[in-house]
Amino acid sequence: MLSVDEAITSRRSVRAYKPDPVPQETISHILEVASRAPSGTNMQPWHVHIFTGDALNSLTSSVLDAFWNEPEEHQSDRQHYLEKIRDPYLARRRKVGWDLYGILGIGKGEREKTREFHAQNYKFFGAPVGMIFTIDHDMGWMSWLDYGMFIQNICIAARGQGLHTCPQAAWASYHDVVEKHLGLPEIQLVHCGMSLGFEDTEAAVNTLETVREPVEEFVTFHTE
Ligand SMILES: Cc1cc2nc3c(=O)[nH]c(=O)nc-3n(C[C@H](O)[C@H](O)[C@H](O)COP(=O)(O)O)c2cc1C
Numbered sequence: 001m002l003s004v005d006e007a008i009t010s011r012r013s014v015r016a017y018k019p020d021p022v023p024q025e026t027i028s029h030i031l032e033v034a035s036r037a038p039s040g041t042n043m044q045p046w047h048v049h050i051f052t053g054d055a056l057n058s059l060t061s062s063v064l065d066a067f068w069n070e071p072e073e074h075q076s077d078r079q080h081y082l083e084k085i086r087d088p089y090l091a092r093r094r095k096v097g098w099d100l101y102g103i104l105g106i107g108k109g110e111r112e113k114t115r116e117f118h119a120q121n122y123k124f125f126g127a128p129v130g131m132i133f134t135i136d137h138d139m140g141w142m143s144w145l146d147y148g149m150f151i152q153n154i155c156i157a158a159r160g161q162g163l164h165t166c167p168q169a170a171w172a173s174y175h176d177v178v179e180k181h182l183g184l185p186e187i188q189l190v191h192c193g194m195s196l197g198f199e200d201t202e203a204a205v206n207t208l209e210t211v212r213e214p215v216e217e218f219v220t221f222h223t224e
Contacts, residue, residue, distance in 0.1 A: 001160075002159060002160060006159075007156045007159040007160055008156055008159075010159055011155050011156060011158075011159055011164075011165070012164065012206075012208075012210070013165070013166040013167065013208075013210075014125070014164035014165065014166055014195070014197075014199045014200075014206055015120065015125045015166055015195075015203075015205045015206065015208075016125055016126060016199075016200040016203030016205050016206055017124075017125060017126045017127040017128065017164075017195065017197035017198060017199065017200050018197065018198040018199070018200050019126070019128060020128065020197070020198050021052070021128045022052075022128055022129050022161075022163060022196060022197060022198075024052075026161050026163075027050060027129060027196070029157075029161070030154060030157040030158055030160075030161060030163075030196075031048060031154065031157075033153065033157040033160070034150055034151075034153035034154040034157050035150065035153075036153070037146065037149040037150040037152075037153045038146070038149060039143070039146035039149070039150070040142045040143065040145075040146055043143060043146065044146075044150075045135055045136065045139050045143040045144075045146055045147055046133060046135065046146075046147055046150045047133070047134045047135070047188065048131055048132070048133055048134075049131065049132040049133075049134065049182060050129065050130075050131055051124075051129070051130040051131070051132070052128060052129055052130075056124065056128075056129075056130050058181075059130065059132075059178070059181055060122055060123050060124065060130070062177055062178075062181050063122045063171075063174045063177050063178065063181075064119060064122050064123070066174055066177045067118075067119055067122055067174065068119070074173055074174050074176060074177065075173055076169075076172040076173050076175060077175065077189070078172070080169055080172065095211070096208075096210055099208060099209075099210070100205070100208050101114070101117075103204050103205060103207060103208055104117060104204070104205060118170070121168055121170035121171070121193075122170065122171075122174070124168075124193070124195040124196075125166060125195045126197075126200070127166075127195035127196055127197035128196075128197045129195070129196040129197055130193060130194075130195060130196075131154075131193060131194040131195075131196060132171060132178055132182070132190055132193050133147065133151065133190070133191040133192055133193065133194070134182075134184060134188045134189060134190055134191060135147060135188065135189060135191045136187050136188060136189075137187060137188065137189040138187070144191075147191060151167055151192075151194065154194065154196075155167065155194075158196055162198070163196055163197060163198060164196075164197065164198070164199040165194055165195060165196050166194065166195040167192060167193075167194050168192055168193040168194060168195065169192050170192075170193070171190060171192050171193030172190060172191065172192055175189055175190035178190045
């Protein structure tokens, strides 16, 4: 059994999976545990769509069709990060990007290879389980914060079952395709997605090691 610290620190974004299926009871267990996440006034603003088997293939082929054939027509309807990226965020983003592309052998300006890799997002990186998270579009930012806690809980609870995950904002860019595919009611929108499965430990992409700033860099202790 992993300690809490081990469950948290052994979580990584895994981008290649074994084909081994994950039993539905395991998925339900992870989601039940994750739903213990706190939320402001216990509103629990989350809804999860789970895709496996043919349903997963059908979703991924709809989105990949849009990704390859009409990329200009789809975008997220929300600002994901900064309108204009600046340091220190830019430097951190660049580092993880170049580290990842270095492992994949993708050089600067190799747009086709970059797109090929980006497309893997829409196959849930080969994971046997894909999750799509939806939220009522008029929820305030505290509810989006609640949602993040829930999603992180899924990542950690998955570790408890020997599984790995990759949270994926990429799905928000094709939210319209996914919303249509799911027949979502008007009030709901696609927040993001997540891959879930057993790590392919042979895959080079999974050797990526990301770094974090030391505690002294992001903490201010106030003592008097
Ligand atoms: C909200 C969110 C969205 C993300 N979206 C993507 C994505 O679309 N595709 C992807 O490959 N990784 C995605 N990631 C993974 C991040 O790149 C990753 O968490 C970060 O580089 C740190 O690496 P680690 O998760 O392995 O510690 C996302 C992570 C979060 C929290």
